[in-house]
Amino acid sequence: MAPDGMWSIGELAEHAGVTVKTVRFYSDRGLLPETGRSSGGHRRYGPEAIERLRLIRSLRSLDLPVPEVERVLDREDALEDVIDGQLRDIGSQLAALRWREAALQLLRDCSPEERADRLRLIGGMTTPPDTTALARFWRRVLPLRMPPKLTESIVDASVPQPPADPTPAQVLAFARLHALVTASGPDGRPWRPETRLPVDGFRPAELYEGLGEAYRLAEADLRGRRAPRGGAALDCFVDAYARSIGTRDTPDFRRKLSGKLAAARDPWLERYWRLAAELSPDPAVTTGTAHDWLRAALDDHVTD
Template identity: 55%
Template sequence: MKTVRFWSDQGLLPEVDRSSGGHRRYAPEAVERLRLIRSLRTLDMPLPAVARVLDGEADEDLHAAVATQLGTVTAELTALRWREAALRLLHEAAPDQRVELLRLVGALGARPSTDTFVRYWRRLLPTRLSVRLTTAIIDSAVPPLPVQPSPQQVLAFARLHALTGAVTDACLVDHRPVVPRPDVLYDGLSEAYELAVPALRAGCGPAEGEALDCFVAAYARSYGQSDTPAVRRDLGRALARGEHPAMRRYWQLAGDLTPQPTLGAAHAWLSSALSAQLAAEAD
């Protein structure tokens, strides 16, 4: 009753009159209005917004409140699905693996977050890279998290979280790209990766073509050179040394989290295409 009196005092539930004993009296339609007030308050709507909805003046307030609650429930369900998959991972693991898996999964917190991945890429990318490209690369390099993960995807995420969180600045120096004009390189590589993605999705093997030409041109232009056979041979030798082990592992785990081709998969496809071309020319 205290709540009803409070709502009445706030003008949400107007009283008709009072009895001789001071008890409030309401019109018959007040019952339905009371039900609506309670429903609106379950959406965590502030009282001024409740008043506007009751007066039929602000449907957008109701829409916004429903959208907010929907987002909250969706996030909670996603967190529960991740927790369920994590528990299944531990339940199905061999007894001698459970403690180590628990350490990995237990470090993730209640809800999965890619913040560690974002910080890793911000530290890894060249400091002179433009904000536009830095943002675009991070958006593409950080894998989207599955809404309904499998136990193996939870494990991949946990390992990726541990990998990116453990990398020190000293380690980053070993595999941070050093190029004279990073914007030129990454703009060109982004275009090359986009051109390679259809072939990757179709399951086609590495091959010469527009994507490879764009890939080589990106490296050449970043050093102020043109795409020549000599430049291709030099690039092929540089790429043959392979990615840093931490980066290679990153792309392996990222690939376990998303069915879409990763930037790492596109880079490997293009590197293999160049290697195959150089090998064919050498024969």
């Protein structure tokens, strides 16, 4: 150290246990400001530089990018935000690794005859998987004449969230689900389910709001694994259909609704809900299982 208490770049590097090149790099980036210059124009650093350099090295040891290190050095309150951001990034990376691991296990454990098809399915999705295609499908098939907030709530309830630590079977279920919603119909256009229930004066918001409430009312029975039965959930279910077409819940309406729902059953949608259930934390409680339970309860009611 010089008599004036300043260090040269070489002295600072030696005390910090780094190379001169490292000190120069951080100096050039503005992370390690020099205190002054010698008479010969060489960089000089004060005693505080050693602590700042050690802080920089500690932050870099956590793999923080240089721009993030700059944020922390410029703002004392930035460290928490930077840490939270890094934890989110690491969480995404770990999820991607878990999905890759489960996908590799899926391929390892299948027969040679299945491998080509499973490779095609896995290749059609990202890792970790993205639910954008599923959400886009529901926004495409839902009626247009509904409040945006209601549409988004239906999309949220209908799109299963990929588990962070999937089993090989769940990787296959999501891959099949993704292939299902991105498939084209016979005419080459994106597939959409056939709808037979709407009539003149049909009010879709009335239907979907009522169905959502009916599904919530049915949750306790679904969690308890109870057989389909009458009650508040079924009454709400039927009333939603009745109000959507401007009529009332009567025994005759229930008989007709049971027949229409049976005729409107769509194998494609039933497959969607089966696959979605495989990704749910509780496969017994999904929009699809709730609808099937209520439809079965209606069928039992009208045949009593």
